[in-house]
Amino acid sequence: MRQDTIFAPATALGRSALSIVRISGPKSMDVLIDLTGDVLPPRQLSLRLLHDSQNGEVLDKAMVVAFPKPISATGEDLVELHLHGGSAVLSAVCNYLSSMPGLRIAYPGEFTRRAFLNDRIDLTSAEGILDLIDAETDKQRRQAIAQATGNLELALKSWRDKLLSAMAKIEAFIDFPDDGLPDTIQQEIKNNLISLRAEMNLALEDASHAERIREGVQIAIVGAPNAGKSSLLNWLAKRDVAIVSSIPGTTRDILEVYLDIDGYAVTLADTAGLREATDVIEAEGVRRTLARLENADITLILSDASEGEMGRTAVNHYLSQQTTLALATKIDLIDDIPPPAPWIGISIKTGAGTKVFIQMLSTIIADCMERTGSITLTRARHINGVRVACDGLQRVLEAFDGSEPLEVVAEDLRLSTCSLERILGVVDVENILDQIFEEFCIGK
Ligand SMILES: Nc1nc2c(ncn2[C@@H]2O[C@H](COP(=O)(O)OP(=O)(O)OP(=O)(O)O)[C@@H](O)[C@H]2O)c(=O)[nH]1
Ligand SMILES: [Mg+2]
Known part of the structure; x- marks a missing residue:
């Protein structure tokens, strides 16, 4: 299989200024000669007309470069065609390449896999x-x-x-x-x-x-029904992800958004309000909320500030973890009077308290991610x-x-x-290679 010459677009498909096709394997240099009619200097970009040698038609005018083995990304003879972007040029060139004997489209991750098999890189x-x-x-x-x-x-x-x-x-x-x-x-x-x-x-x-850091930190927003959880999610996401209404029990399923907070990947989950459920669907929602609460790295507990002590005691027992922020919501309804610590008062309606909240959230996320050493096992x-x-x-x-x-x-x-x-990847690699490389895209 390693004797095959493979090719694939290395850039995303669609309209663009350039589109790069890579070719790797024993036939790469022959392919380049076939396309350009020329032997090119190694590791140097050259502008050439690319021809279909069967009918003489010009496929594109492109910058091309050859990397002879073993000093190439894959450790094999490698060619890059820097074509004009757009789907028609790309498909004309790829169709022509597929018609050549001994050439085939690469599997996902196959270029990197070959780099590994040819000792250009290790598995990590x-x-x-x-x-x-x-x-x-x-x-x-x-x-x-x-x-x-x-x-x-x-x-x-x-x-x-x-x-x-x-x-x-x-x-x-x-x-x-x-x-x-x-x-x-x-x-x-x-x-x-x-x-x-x-x-x-x-x-x-x-x-x-x-x-x-690699997979994202999990944040769950929980609290009593109507506490303003979905409103907070929409505000953080800066768009209307979740339905907001004054009817308690609006959210019944878990809704997730992916955010970038201070460079960290965050998955934020809005959940169903915690209370004695009134029907089976809501009960399932509450069950899912509790499960999510257990898996979360950080929890935001919300309580309606206008309900005062009552609302807070309802969720107090979830406050034990260090990675929990307690938010008293809708403080605009109580004239922005700050709630007792550890509660942080916020209003999504007026923006009161949100700056402090975001600062505290960023700090907690950074703490959650902070590492002490320099070696990273991902x-x-x-x-x-x-x-x-x-x-x-x-x-x-x-x-x-x-x-x-x-x-x-x-x-x-x-x-x-x-x-x-x-x-x-020095020993016993065979059984894990497929698993690692199949996650790659084609062309890498
Ligand atoms: N005055 C005021 N009202 C708010 C604020 N945040 C949310 N609300 C209102 O509170 C009600 C409930 O908001 P939601 O975000 O749907 O509450 P929830 O916690 O998701 O509710 P469930 O999904 O039913 O558990 C809505 O009518 C919102 O408009 C706020 O900061 N100030
Ligand atoms: Mg909701």
């Missing part, structure tokens, strides 16, 4: 590229570009090298069981492994934050791998009192090393 960088393309906020972009350019790869490799160096020292003594491991060497290995374990633990602690796959490595390391450190033979210690170090290599 490939995932970083995917995240970068999917990034919708600035924080997501920063996290993804760090991973795509090899930050995680470097960290994992340095951890692996530290494990390998400990293993080499231990294995040197396995063949001399009588002498045992000299104390000074044992202490040195131990100190190195203790600091390695601390680094890994820090990365694991940060991991949930990194995952939230996926469950990374977290599990580092956890396994860390567990192995723990066993190694415990075995140093001499309770286990050196062979057992070395085996645990080997398991830890393997687990890190699995994240990098």
